[in-house]
Amino acid sequence: MEKTKSPEESRKLLDKITFDLTRSIVKRDELTHFWYFILIMFAGVGLWGWGIQIRDGLGVTGMRDYVSWGMYIANFVFFVAISLIGFLISSSLHLLKIKWSHPISRVAEQVAIAGVALAGIIIVNDMGRPDRFLNVFLHGRFASPIIWDVTVVTTYLTISVLLYYIPLIPDLALIRDRGGDDIPKWKMQVYKILALGWNGNAEQYKLVYHAMRVLMILIIPVGLSIHTVTSWLFAATLRSGWDTTIFGPYFVAGAFVAGAAAVVILMYAYRVRYKLGEYFENLHFDYMGKLLVFVCLVYLYFNINEFWVPAYKMKTAEGIHLRNLFVGSFAPMFWWTQMTGLIIPIFLMLFKFFRKPLPLAIISVFILIASWLKRYIIVIPTLEHPFLPVQNVPEHFKHYSPTSIEIMITIFSFAAALLIITVLAKMFPVITIWEYAEEKGVNKEILSEPKK
């Protein structure tokens, strides 16, 4: 924290910060409209595809008797994965009192909310009879990882929303009191309601700090559970490729890689689009790059364990599966994910140049794509090797390839996730103003002063 500034300096600084950080709320040009149009159009096309799937049943997908989990489940695991970054950055680093991560917290929470919300939606997309969704709760088996997964996804979503909202309350009051005249009236109305009559007294700050702390602690076990339970959906079976004991930490480590990459991309987008170079500084990208190297190395370590140990033994079914990944039909995808998702990024990000904003954002795009492909090759190749000998079945039962409907719904899910992030960014500041101002030496009392 910097030295407390004089009231005059503080007011000046706060005005500047507020102006900069509400730019995303105010800005409304053609690009904004175009971006909304693109997202809504793709989401709409995807929903139309879902309509076809509901009408004609899951037969319109590429999933058949043997490969009964396809692209949707790969999406699900991917979305759960990227949502986990919320727990790493806005909780773990916060609790460890790591200051540089504070401005990134809200970006991480945006990713977490969008990710976990879409994880829940994509599961409904994967249902043949979504109208029976409630049966999961009504007739669920408490001993089944599926019920645990449903529970933990809803819990994590709730906590993420609260962890997004509670630090937002003082910001909402700040914009309500000091916001420029160019903020649309209806947004001001929303802020007024959501600010809950905040006037910045000591008791209120105490309550906010307390609630944030409780949530940050709560989200640690819940965050770890969400991806561990997701991994159990696979690891609790006997299938080769899934039947492994390290799937829990393996998934968690992979989730940090994917989520950190997603956060870097968003940070870069905000920095460029909303001219926030002073807030998402080179320093932040540098640290995020280092964090990415670290989580990538952890993930690489798990990958080596996950593949090297069974590859040393090459047990019958496991051997077929591994050969298929290493040199078989999935080899290009497998080596692409390992190289562009882990090995090359780790190597590049060791150099300071590649931790600068633009190079790091480009590397992150590659990591994010590789993360998605990685989920795909966790789900599908295993299912293509059922345990029973497959006889007298059509060829398309044995191999899975996604149909256009599945691709449409996948695009819908990505468009919807981006839409959630966009709406959050256009609605609320992307950095916690009061926290940031305080760190820059602005007194709390100045924060709650009404505008002159």
Added chain:
Amino acid sequence: MKIKLLFAALFFLAQQGMAQEWLVPDDQKNVQNPSEYNLDNVKKGKEIYLRDCKSCHGDPGKNNGLPLVPPPPDFTSDIMQANTDGELFYKITHGRGGMPQFETTISEDDRWRLVNYIRNFNPENEPVLVEEPPKKAKILASVNEEARQVEVFAEYQDKDSNYVVLAETPISIGAKKAFGTLPIGQVLTNEEGRAEYHIPESLIGDEQGMVTLVIDLGEGFITDDVVLDAAKVGQPKPTPKLIQKDVLWSTNENIQVWLLLSYLAAVLGAWGTIGYVVFQIFKISRAGKKQ
């Protein structure tokens, strides 16, 4: 790959089969049949034939063998009958191409009896086993659940189209199972055409011990099988209760208590805390009204 292998195998077999000569070593050719050509041996030969040969060679005299390459010859055909006893025995024993070997599955005596059965169709021999045209017959059967007994009465139609009692004839009793009828025993009718069959204690029925019995006359009669539905004469089928064992993945009825409690504790703990945080939000709102 598999298909290629199959083709290769078929080609190989066909080549083997096409080679016209099936040479039998001279010392084997003229071996004498040690079993006597009589009704008993021919009957036994027929049983083996029905079990092991008919599926490819078809019914004797009807030329309805399987369309294989080379075709399995009919037992009454000249090709078959041109063999010496020794040659037939050798070929049954060792097989060739599509014709399997029976050295390991049929005893030597029975293989010779099979030769006797083939000879039954040789025009130079006087047949000892003459197949009569099948006769129309009727069976009446009932089951006495307490005595665990099946009571059967059988009649057949004689030359004058009158139904007369069927005496000294074997009647097969079977139990209907998922994949066909399981033969459980045979019983001979007495002079009055009646028979009583005692059902073995060890017979296993469905979950309630119910058995569907099938009563059937052997070959040579045209009749409808009598099916006695759901007679309570068997042992209840033991159903493996996998899910009631102490397994973690059990149903809600048999869930391990500690697992359920852990789940509920985790859920209540998390949502209780969430509830507490929501309560804090209300407190924030209330604190704002104080000045």
